[in-house]
Amino acid sequence: MSALRVYVEGIGLWSPQLADFAALRSLLAGATPAPPPARPAAARLPPNERRRAPESVLLAVEVAGQAVAMSGRDAAALACVFASSHGDQPITDYMCATLAQAPAELSPIRFHNSVHNAAVGYWTIATDCHAPSTAVAAQRASFGAGLLEAVSQVLAEQRAVLLVCSDTGGSGPLADITHCRQPFGCALVLTPQRSDATLARLDLALTPARPDSALDEPLAGWRDDNPSAAGLPLLALLARAEGHCQLAAAATLGLQIDMDHA
Amino acid sequence: MLDVMTPLAITAYTASSAIGHGRAAHLDALRAARSGLRPNDFSSAPLACWIGRVDGVEDVALPAALDIWACRNNQLAWLGLNQDGFLERVQAARERYGAGRIALLLGTSTASIGATEEAYRRLDADGGFADEMLRPAIHAPHSLAAFVAAALQLEGPCLTISTACSSSAKVFANAARMIRLGLIDAAVVGGVDTLCDSVLFGFNALELVSPVPCRPFDAARDGISIGEAAGFALLERINTAPDAPQLLGYGEASDAHHMSTPHPDGLGAELALRDTLARAGLDASQVDYINLHGTASQKNDEVEAALVGRAFPARTRASSTKGFTGHTLGAAGIVEATIALLAIEHWLVPGNLGGDTPDPVCGASFAWRNEPQRVEVALSNSFGFGGNNACLAFARAGFAA
Numbered sequence: 001m002s003a004l005r006v007y008v009e010g011i012g013l014w015s016p017q018l019a020d021f022a023a024l025r026s027l028l029a030g031a032t033p034a035p036p037p038a039r040p041a042a043a044r045l046p047p048n049e050r051r052r053a054p055e056s057v058l059l060a061v062e063v064a065g066q067a068v069a070m071s072g073r074d075a076a077a078l079a080c081v082f083a084s085s086h087g088d089q090p091i092t093d094y095m096c097a098t099l100a101q102a103p104a105e106l107s108p109i110r111f112h113n114s115v116h117n118a119a120v121g122y123w124t125i126a127t128d129c130h131a132p133s134t135a136v137a138a139q140r141a142s143f144g145a146g147l148l149e150a151v152s153q154v155l156a157e158q159r160a161v162l163l164v165c166s167d168t169g170g171s172g173p174l175a176d177i178t179h180c181r182q183p184f185g186c187a188l189v190l191t192p193q194r195s196d197a198t199l200a201r202l203d204l205a206l207t208p209a210r211p212d213s214a215l216d217e218p219l220a221g222w223r224d225d226n227p228s229a230a231g232l233p234l235l236a237l238l239a240r241a242e243g244h245c246q247l248a249a250a251a252t253l254g255l256q257i258d259m260d261h262a
Numbered sequence: 263m264l265d266v267m268t269p270l271a272i273t274a275y276t277a278s279s280a281i282g283h284g285r286a287a288h289l290d291a292l293r294a295a296r297s298g299l300r301p302n303d304f305s306s307a308p309l310a311c312w313i314g315r316v317d318g319v320e321d322v323a324l325p326a327a328l329d330i331w332a333c334r335n336n337q338l339a340w341l342g343l344n345q346d347g348f349l350e351r352v353q354a355a356r357e358r359y360g361a362g363r364i365a366l367l368l369g370t371s372t373a374s375i376g377a378t379e380e381a382y383r384r385l386d387a388d389g390g391f392a393d394e395m396l397r398p399a400i401h402a403p404h405s406l407a408a409f410v411a412a413a414l415q416l417e418g419p420c421l422t423i424s425t426a427c428s429s430s431a432k433v434f435a436n437a438a439r440m441i442r443l444g445l446i447d448a449a450v451v452g453g454v455d456t457l458c459d460s461v462l463f464g465f466n467a468l469e470l471v472s473p474v475p476c477r478p479f480d481a482a483r484d485g486i487s488i489g490e491a492a493g494f495a496l497l498e499r500i501n502t503a504p505d506a507p508q509l510l511g512y513g514e515a516s517d518a519h520h521m522s523t524p525h526p527d528g529l530g531a532e533l534a535l536r537d538t539l540a541r542a543g544l545d546a547s548q549v550d551y552i553n554l555h556g557t558a559s560q561k562n563d564e565v566e567a568a569l570v571g572r573a574f575p576a577r578t579r580a581s582s583t584k585g586f587t588g589h590t591l592g593a594a595g596i597v598e599a600t601i602a603l604l605a606i607e608h609w610l611v612p613g614n615l616g617g618d619t620p621d622p623v624c625g626a627s628f629a630w631r632n633e634p635q636r637v638e639v640a641l642s643n644s645f646g647f648g649g650n651n652a653c654l655a656f657a658r659a660g661f662a663a
Binding site for chain 2: 100
């Protein structure tokens with residue numbers, strides 16, 4: 001099978017240590033970037049939504065907004081693939097705790113914010129985007145599986161796609177199960193053709209399952225602390241001139257990615 | 263303008279819902295206009311409503327090697343996989359193409375959240391999960407797809423699509439793209455959602471649950487009845503199975519309007535419909551039957567009936583079958599795809615059960631009672647929270663637009 005070739009036009013990133021992709025670049029160059037404020041700014045949301053939005057939505061909208069701004073594209077025209085291993089864990093914790101004690105008191109707003117596609121729903125509303133949008137999950141392989149889905153949309157539909165992969169930190173008893181110790185989100189704008197805004201070219205190929213590319217600290221620890229940070233090998237690669245990395249696309253499937261700035 | 267897509271063959275399909283296990287039970291209930299809804303006997307605290315509960319889920323035993331996956335949602339998945347010879351068809355496809363060349367693409371809204379709810383009801387004295395609930399893989403949205411991948415021994419792309427009530431319709435689009443690109447040779451698609459407190463009390467909190475059996479498109483409708491279901495289909499290239507029914511097209515679009523109410527003009531639903539017809543190379547007048555989303559919520563049915571009225575001639579017949587199954591949420595797409603395929607295979611337009619006093623917004627296309635007639639082309643609509651819309655087009659074997 002020939003490689004799947006797509007182009008990167010925008011990159012978004014947010015974690016408690018990294019405000020954006022430039023901060024990752026600076027870290028990899030040996031500097032110590034200033035950490036962002038505790039709450040993602042999520043400037044693409046209208047102010048009233050920004051005040052009320054749950055953490056998962058703020059995180060996803062923040063990285064989506066960064067990537068789209070870098071690409072210079074109109075968000076309304078981008079198909080959306082939002083991946084997350086666990087969705088909004090504080091809401092899941094709230095729902096399960098409330099249902100165990102006083103089910104009739106469940107909050108209607110938190111219930112409709114609990115759907116896995118809440119973040120992409122808020123994003124499409126905020127950007128007046130009528131393009132196809134989806135929300136996906138694949139446990140620890142959510143980034144790779146989401147990337148594969150985004151690439152298949154880019155190539156099969158010949159359109160630009162916004163990929164977001166984000167997970168909140170764990171909350172309550174659930175946190176011991178998900179082992180999410182901090183939030184992490186990242187985003188890419190992917191296109192079928194090279195343009196003036198192209199930052200990198202990616203050639204992807206499916207492989208049998210192999211270990212994910214190794215990372216140095218502190219990136220390795222961040223990856224252990226959040227499944228969405230499985231995208232870090234690719235993000236680190238994008239901060240360099242060229243190279244390749246290996247990610248999981250499913251429990252039994254790998255994704256080899258060759259990156260070039262040409 | 264979208265190119266017309268090469269149709270895909272649907273070489274196996276099955277559904278299990280409140281009206282029975284497998285296709286024959288579904289056809290039988292549709293022909294008899296027999297609802298599967300019953301008074302709520304499921305939730306952990308009383309809630310006065312009707313539900314579409316699948317009989318026998320509690321008694322399903324998973325094979326010993328898969329026991330770590332045991333929970334209501336995966337038990338229903340296993341029950342569903344064991345109908346209509348589906349397991350054998352997948353095994354044959356695996357031998358033909360190889361396990362790595364078949365994708366598994368499943369929709370679910372809440373996966374096995376019911377197991378997480380149970381863990382929270384039975385926390386240890388120290389506030390943590392009890393030992394038998396310490397199974398991280400079932401407390402995640404990917405529980406269903408990971409379980410089914412293990413059960414079917416598939417090693418290709420494996421993805422959970424979770425866009426609320428459009429989830430298991432969108433999986434057909436994922437599969438069509440991957441097959442078109444040559445990433446895979448076949449795909450198992452489908453979805454499973456099970457009854458749980460989250461959805462019963464959640465929809466109740468939104469005041470969207472009816473105290474009586476749901477009445478889609480009825481003037482007096484007052485909300486949904488929640489159901490559960492499992493359904494699966496096997497998709498392959500059309501040249502490998504020219505005698506199989508076909509997926510002709512798909513469409514997906516976003517409302518960009520509101521998290522829990524549809525766009526007042528059905529904008530996203532209409533965009534999804536137009537894209538489906540364009541990919542299928544169909545004119546609206548060629549559509550014989552539409553299985554509607556028709557949840558029996560005030561807003562959905564009003565918007566969807568108006569869309570049918572402005573987009574289709576009266577010869578196109580339309581109905582909701584949620585009066586039979588209840589709203590099976592993330593499984594609704596695959597259950598209703600199955601009903602659309604049964605309509606094609608058995609020449610039956612199922613009547614819109616529960617719509618005894620039609621809402622005046624419903625036009626001449628609505629089939630209030632069963633209509634035995636030839637169905638060559640059928641559509642299925644699925645819409646979800648977040649303004650997420652999907653539409654699918656199916657046709658009989660050999661149909662060319």
